[in-house]
Amino acid sequence: MAATQEGGISSGTVSQEALAMARKQRTLRYQIGRNRESYLMMAPYFVLFFFFTVLPVLMSIVLSFTNFNMLEAPDFVGWRNYIKLFLEDDIFVIALKNTLLFAVITGPVSYMLCLLFAWIINEFKGFLRAFLTLIFYAPSICGNAYLVWNLILTGDRYGYLNGFLLKLGVINEAILWMQTEKYVLPVLIVVQLWLSLGTGFLSFIAGLQTVDKSMYEAAALDGVKNRWQELWYVTLPAMKPQLMFGAVMQITQSFAVADISINLAGNPSVNYAGATVVTHLLDYGSTRFEMGYASAIATILFLLMVGTNKLVQKILGRVGE
Amino acid sequence: MAKTMTAKTRMRFFKRREKQLNRSVAGNTLLFALMAVCGVFMVLPLVMIVNNAMKPLDELYQFPPKIFVRNPTLENFSDLFTLMNDSWVPFSRYILNTIIITGGGMLGHVIVASMAAYPLAKNKFPGKQLLFSMVVLSMMFSWTVTQIPQYLIISYLHINNTYAALILPAWSFGMGLYLMKQFMEQLPDSLMESARLDGANEWKIFWSIVMPNVKSAWLTLAIFQFQQMWGNTGSLFLRDEQLKPLQYALQQITAGGVARAGAAAAVTFIIAAVPITFFLICQSNVLETMTTSGMKE
Numbered sequence: 332m333a334a335t336q337e338g339g340i341s342s343g344t345v346s347q348e349a350l351a352m353a354r355k356q357r358t359l360r361y362q363i364g365r366n367r368e369s370y371l372m373m374a375p376y377f378v379l380f381f382f383f384t385v386l387p388v389l390m391s392i393v394l395s396f397t398n399f400n401m402l403e404a405p406d407f408v409g410w411r412n413y414i415k416l417f418l419e420d421d422i423f424v425i426a427l428k429n430t431l432l433f434a435v436i437t438g439p440v441s442y443m444l445c446l447l448f449a450w451i452i453n454e455f456k457g458f459l460r461a462f463l464t465l466i467f468y469a470p471s472i473c474g475n476a477y478l479v480w481n482l483i484l485t486g487d488r489y490g491y492l493n494g495f496l497l498k499l500g501v502i503n504e505a506i507l508w509m510q511t512e513k514y515v516l517p518v519l520i521v522v523q524l525w526l527s528l529g530t531g532f533l534s535f536i537a538g539l540q541t542v543d544k545s546m547y548e549a550a551a552l553d554g555v556k557n558r559w560q561e562l563w564y565v566t567l568p569a570m571k572p573q574l575m576f577g578a579v580m581q582i583t584q585s586f587a588v589a590d591i592s593i594n595l596a597g598n599p600s601v602n603y604a605g606a607t608v609v610t611h612l613l614d615y616g617s618t619r620f621e622m623g624y625a626s627a628i629a630t631i632l633f634l635l636m637v638g639t640n641k642l643v644q645k646i647l648g649r650v651g652e
Numbered sequence: 653m654a655k656t657m658t659a660k661t662r663m664r665f666f667k668r669r670e671k672q673l674n675r676s677v678a679g680n681t682l683l684f685a686l687m688a689v690c691g692v693f694m695v696l697p698l699v700m701i702v703n704n705a706m707k708p709l710d711e712l713y714q715f716p717p718k719i720f721v722r723n724p725t726l727e728n729f730s731d732l733f734t735l736m737n738d739s740w741v742p743f744s745r746y747i748l749n750t751i752i753i754t755g756g757g758m759l760g761h762v763i764v765a766s767m768a769a770y771p772l773a774k775n776k777f778p779g780k781q782l783l784f785s786m787v788v789l790s791m792m793f794s795w796t797v798t799q800i801p802q803y804l805i806i807s808y809l810h811i812n813n814t815y816a817a818l819i820l821p822a823w824s825f826g827m828g829l830y831l832m833k834q835f836m837e838q839l840p841d842s843l844m845e846s847a848r849l850d851g852a853n854e855w856k857i858f859w860s861i862v863m864p865n866v867k868s869a870w871l872t873l874a875i876f877q878f879q880q881m882w883g884n885t886g887s888l889f890l891r892d893e894q895l896k897p898l899q900y901a902l903q904q905i906t907a908g909g910v911a912r913a914g915a916a917a918a919v920t921f922i923i924a925a926v927p928i929t930f931f932l933i934c935q936s937n938v939l940e941t942m943t944t945s946g947m948k949e
Contacts, residue, residue: 387801388801390801390804463691465928476701476924482704489713494715525697537939570946587796
């Protein structure tokens with residue numbers, strides 16, 4: 332093969348057709364061969380990536396059309412799981428509603444908070460700056476230390492929040508925060524916001540540092556009068572890539588809420604007030620072993636997360652154009 | 653004298669730029685106040701964790717509840733220590749398991765993800781765009797989506813109930829590769845070109861030129877991965893008590909009810925303190941890495 336190729340090019344007597352074919356091979360196969368080392372270097376990661384990310388997503392989609400209990404072979408049931416989810420499963424509808432409410436509130440709010448706090452922290456320097464970064468970022472890395480909220484929200488007089496409100500005279504008797512339907516979701520949202528200043532927040536803090544200082548000077552000459560205008564006209568457009576990355580982080584996080592609901596409100600929570608798509612998924616996947624049904628839930632969650640992310644990327648992409 | 657002092661302290665807290673350009677005193681005060689209020693809300697639960705860990709039992713169940721400890725004691729930690737010594741599996745075993753799982757997950761991920769990130773950042777080859785966009789896509793959904801098939805795959809590979817069940821999936825997390833690739837793109841091409849002229853192959857360039865230059869990126873990756881692995885109780889994949897990590901053992905202790913409330917407070921403190929310490933040590937590296945985290949469309 333190589334001989335014909337070389338011969339074709341050097342002699343110049345071969346027909347145009349053969350020459351074109353040789354060129355094509357040169358671009359595809361030659362390129363792959365030439366980059367063999369690159370492919371070898373990527374192989375370990377992408378083999379694992381295939382087994383633990385790509386294949387699971389595909390399997391999830393396939394299994395969602397089956398009835399599968401881990402013991403017998405899965406049998407194909409068509410759209411039945413999806414029909415059951417939306418038409419018969421009342422709890423799923425509640426869970427979906429809660430998740431959407433959660434995402435619509437915590438997603439944008441946490442995104443704004445990340446940006447706001449990062450921006451303010453950027454106005455400070457030295458020790459204070461490092462200290463503020465730490466206390467705002469710390470909750471998101473503490474693992475399940477958010478369980479301390481259980482003490483704050485204890486339903487009797489010994490709870491910190493109840494004790495505080497009783498002392499102020501705002502309430503007369505202790506409130507069972509996590510056993511009262513109307514408080515569950517708002518409280519979970521507050522705790523989630525407390526936990527949400529994570530990777531996106533760090534990305535913003537770092538992004539703000541990279542904005543070229545001379546741009547601020549130029550903007551001041553162009554008539555930018557205060558820091559708010561500076562933020563809008565100079566800073567935000569300059570850190571658009573970080574804004575996109577932060578959006579992905581916050582959106583994915585806000586759809587995946589489950590652990591805090593299970594640990595603070597219980598699973599099942601009172602009247603399913605704290606049920607989310609993921610708690611429902613865990614219920615069917617790891618308690619009832621209805622894997623086909625759980626896969627249908629997982630597939631819907633996947634589409635929700637990726638769809639929202641793609642949409643928001645598109646919207647953010649237009650900012651400043 | 654006093655006047656120059658305040659001016660000096662303010663200089664230390666605020667950037668110099670803002671005193672020259674577009675910064676009003678009213679704005680500074682407003683932002684300072686806002687940060688103070690929000691800062692208290694953020695830090696209060698953390699303060700509670702620290703204080704509860706040092707409270708004697710009667711103060712933990714005091715009415716009305718007080719946030720700050722009156723008679724600090726280390727009793728809770730010694731209680732925790734006693735409970736550890738009583739556990740069925742020697743406690744050192746749990747610590748060893750955590751070191752293996754966290755260390756293995758961290759080290760492997762840093763190496764494997766960096767190896768994949770270098771060609772993606774610096775070389776041109778067919779399929780490059782496709783592979784990278786798959787990784788970006790994987791950051792758009794959480795691992796909960798894939799956990800059921802992942803469980804089936806791990807059972808099928810017969811690595812269930814081994815360390816590998818926790819370690820191997822951790823090697824292929826998307827964000828590590830993403831951050832590494834973004835950071836490596838900043839390296840000047842001339843660095844690699846001159847090494848190639850000297851006859852170095854890709855592996856050599858990767859190991860002795862690229863990696864030393866992206867030290868802060870892989871330190872960051874190590875921290876992120878540590879946080880991921882640290883919270884893992886492994887309850888889904890590990891059945892043998894001898895294989896379970898520290899996090900699991902600590903949670904068992906906190907499940908002991910009122911009598912163990914003191915030890916539980918100590919546990920919460922340890923769980924929170926370890927990752928925070930880790931982050932504090934490497935803070936500047938993390939921020940340097942995150943400057944390149946941005947996403948293009």
